[in-house]
Amino acid sequence: MPEILLLLTATFIGAIFGSLLGLIPALHVYNVAGLVIALKTVGTLEIAAQTLHFVLLGMVVGYVFFSTLPGLFLAVPDESLAFSVLPAQQMIRRGAGYTAAMLTAVGVLGGIVVLVLMAPVLPVIVRRLHVLVAPHLHWIVALIVVYMLMSEWPFSNGQGTNMQRFRAAWGQLLAGSLTFSLAGTVGIVLMYRSPVEITVAYQNLLPAFVGFFAVPAVIQAFVIGGVVPPQKTPMALAVSHKLVGQGVFAGALGGLFAAFFPLVTAGIGGFLAGHATAQRDARVFVISQGTSRVLYYVGAVVLFFLPGVGLTRGGLAAMLATLERPGTWQTYWLAVGAIAVTAAVLFLVFERVAYVTAKISPRLPQRPINGLTLIILLTIVFITTGWAGLLIMAVCTCIGSLPLLWKTRRMHCLGVILIPVLINMLGWDDVILRLF
Amino acid sequence: MKGLTHFISAVAAASCVPGVIEHAASERGLILVVAGAFGLLPDWLDFKWTRYLETTHHDIRPTPETFDADAIAAQLAEIVTMAWQTRTPQRVQLHTMQLASDRWQRYSIRFDNLDQRIRVTRGNIVDTGQQFAESKAQQQATTPLNIPLYYSYDGDLHVDIFEGPTLEFSVQRQQKTKTERVEVDFLPWHRRWTHSLTLGIVFGILLWVTLGWQTGLAVGVGWTTHVLQDQLGYMGSNLWWPITKRRSSGLQWMHSGDALPNFLSVWLALAIILLNINLAAQTPQFSGIGWLIWAVILPSLVMGGAYIFGQRQKRAQTQQRKTLDLLDELNEPQA
Numbered sequence: 001m002p003e004i005l006l007l008l009t010a011t012f013i014g015a016i017f018g019s020l021l022g023l024i025p026a027l028h029v030y031n032v033a034g035l036v037i038a039l040k041t042v043g044t045l046e047i048a049a050q051t052l053h054f055v056l057l058g059m060v061v062g063y064v065f066f067s068t069l070p071g072l073f074l075a076v077p078d079e080s081l082a083f084s085v086l087p088a089q090q091m092i093r094r095g096a097g098y099t100a101a102m103l104t105a106v107g108v109l110g111g112i113v114v115l116v117l118m119a120p121v122l123p124v125i126v127r128r129l130h131v132l133v134a135p136h137l138h139w140i141v142a143l144i145v146v147y148m149l150m151s152e153w154p155f156s157n158g159q160g161t162n163m164q165r166f167r168a169a170w171g172q173l174l175a176g177s178l179t180f181s182l183a184g185t186v187g188i189v190l191m192y193r194s195p196v197e198i199t200v201a202y203q204n205l206l207p208a209f210v211g212f213f214a215v216p217a218v219i220q221a222f223v224i225g226g227v228v229p230p231q232k233t234p235m236a237l238a239v240s241h242k243l244v245g246q247g248v249f250a251g252a253l254g255g256l257f258a259a260f261f262p263l264v265t266a267g268i269g270g271f272l273a274g275h276a277t278a279q280r281d282a283r284v285f286v287i288s289q290g291t292s293r294v295l296y297y298v299g300a301v302v303l304f305f306l307p308g309v310g311l312t313r314g315g316l317a318a319m320l321a322t323l324e325r326p327g328t329w330q331t332y333w334l335a336v337g338a339i340a341v342t343a344a345v346l347f348l349v350f351e352r353v354a355y356v357t358a359k360i361s362p363r364l365p366q367r368p369i370n371g372l373t374l375i376i377l378l379t380i381v382f383i384t385t386g387w388a389g390l391l392i393m394a395v396c397t398c399i400g401s402l403p404l405l406w407k408t409r410r411m412h413c414l415g416v417i418l419i420p421v422l423i424n425m426l427g428w429d430d431v432i433l434r435l436f
Numbered sequence: 437m438k439g440l441t442h443f444i445s446a447v448a449a450a451s452c453v454p455g456v457i458e459h460a461a462s463e464r465g466l467i468l469v470v471a472g473a474f475g476l477l478p479d480w481l482d483f484k485w486t487r488y489l490e491t492t493h494h495d496i497r498p499t500p501e502t503f504d505a506d507a508i509a510a511q512l513a514e515i516v517t518m519a520w521q522t523r524t525p526q527r528v529q530l531h532t533m534q535l536a537s538d539r540w541q542r543y544s545i546r547f548d549n550l551d552q553r554i555r556v557t558r559g560n561i562v563d564t565g566q567q568f569a570e571s572k573a574q575q576q577a578t579t580p581l582n583i584p585l586y587y588s589y590d591g592d593l594h595v596d597i598f599e600g601p602t603l604e605f606s607v608q609r610q611q612k613t614k615t616e617r618v619e620v621d622f623l624p625w626h627r628r629w630t631h632s633l634t635l636g637i638v639f640g641i642l643l644w645v646t647l648g649w650q651t652g653l654a655v656g657v658g659w660t661t662h663v664l665q666d667q668l669g670y671m672g673s674n675l676w677w678p679i680t681k682r683r684s685s686g687l688q689w690m691h692s693g694d695a696l697p698n699f700l701s702v703w704l705a706l707a708i709i710l711l712n713i714n715l716a717a718q719t720p721q722f723s724g725i726g727w728l729i730w731a732v733i734l735p736s737l738v739m740g741g742a743y744i745f746g747q748r749q750k751r752a753q754t755q756q757r758k759t760l761d762l763l764d765e766l767n768e769p770q771a
Contacts, residue, residue: 155598
């Protein structure tokens, strides 16, 4: 089989696999990718490294499209979805879940178009930016942390006396800071004295992320036990080209920022881009989050394929870097082409799946599904990281519940990676090591 | 301007302070982070502290079920009259009407400077992004005033999401005409002492003395950038507090929430930061002149031009609407 055909087929197989994975609530593509790479490393999986790169690339593309569905209809968001789910779930409550899903998909497709259009100039821009910015990463990450903490404004509907409103406002703000600090403490423990076995160190953060983002949302959905109202499935999306453009533009800024800078996740990127472009329309927000997600997940892998730069951004690229690094321009262009073709096909398939999901979701028993999801989450964490992982997950679930209870930003949970890595970047490791 | 705009603009301004970028790269310095924090501090102080320290004299607390535009207009007129008669500032809190977690019943207030009247309108239901969500039958009431009233904002004041705005009515004497009028201050607790250049100078000196001249200068320019950016809007600020007592009006070039000026500011700030990083780098990656043309001048022209064009179109539409309003009034007796 010619190489091009082989790699394209590998991408498609990966995309099908990733799409199915995305439909399973709470299962993250990185968990499975980690296992696949581990199997390849120990020699159980006999596949050429290059072919595996393309399988995993396809898996990520498929996952980005389809994981939005359980995130929307079953309230099981991963970190990158946690910020877009709120407006999208409000759309679901109004019977516009199908529209929300399709707007996200439009954003994802828009992100792919941006990626393909930027592919010829990416090598030049990224290489130069990388050289310039590398010595400055510590203060850029510190800027993000400071902005995250300072830019949270109290949410209030104005009821009560000044003192009551002041206390409510500061309760929310302090809960945010507390979440960030506690998550950061967990991050420091995981980085310097992780209770997780060294043999599964590549999944070190898995229980924390599941605990912070997935479990609290699932428990909340389980306790509330709400039902999805009947969903409308309009023939056309009530959104203008201008709004799509705005959403894709904002999401592209956030996604590319997240893909390029270490520690900046799709959620943070989308959040910053939303602020930079002063978005107000919920539809623009949902589109932008789709774009941001795809550029973060897939863009980071494309950067990995970029020859001569040596960039490793995002979880998958970090895992792929343990195999061999693709180093030719031909592979880079093949990857870009494979992404474009796969995304175009997946978009068409996604529309049908979203339609069916919107139709059947009101009839789905939400509480048993949430219960099942919780079991899946516990199982994944236990299989990959054992009892220690479950313990970490339990602690992180408690911390991850603070934002839900105090209506503060869930993004504060990202202190788990931001704080320890920032400490490392600033060269303050000695202080921490003395504590252990 | 939005928080991120102030924050990143302060960092950009601070990056122009000699040696700061080099210090950040070689010493792992955080001067730029401190400057960014001070760039956001004026709003942080206002929205998290000052607003809760202010007392209001009146509350307008409508409910969705019993909304009465006439009553609200009459209450506002009464408050204006009280300010005029007692010569003491009257502060009023306009409360919002939350219908659901993401649904708010909007109502709007217009202070008509020319015709001396207050108009209250119940609008549509909006979401938390202030976007239209559901239509609602309009209810409107107008109350004439026999008191000279001045409101510097150019449009309807929408009361919809979160806490709702505070207004202050106070009698002010016009130096030119030697006449008095009741002036309406929007959010009287905002952009006063916290948005003064004097405070920026004080913070700058304090940090200069304690942490060195670079930090002091970076913080000073960061704070000043925020204050000056706010002058581009309508509200302005009390620039020389405590020497001056009142907010001066802004240049009225833009509204603080307008997307394009905010984005252009963020873009320019990032372009300036990268330019300074490039200039400080051992091996610069691009030509400074080329960068200025492609990343600063050209986007400014394109985005600035698009904004001015959009604003002109909006103004033309408003003018057209005003003409239609007048025609409506003219036709009213015949209807």
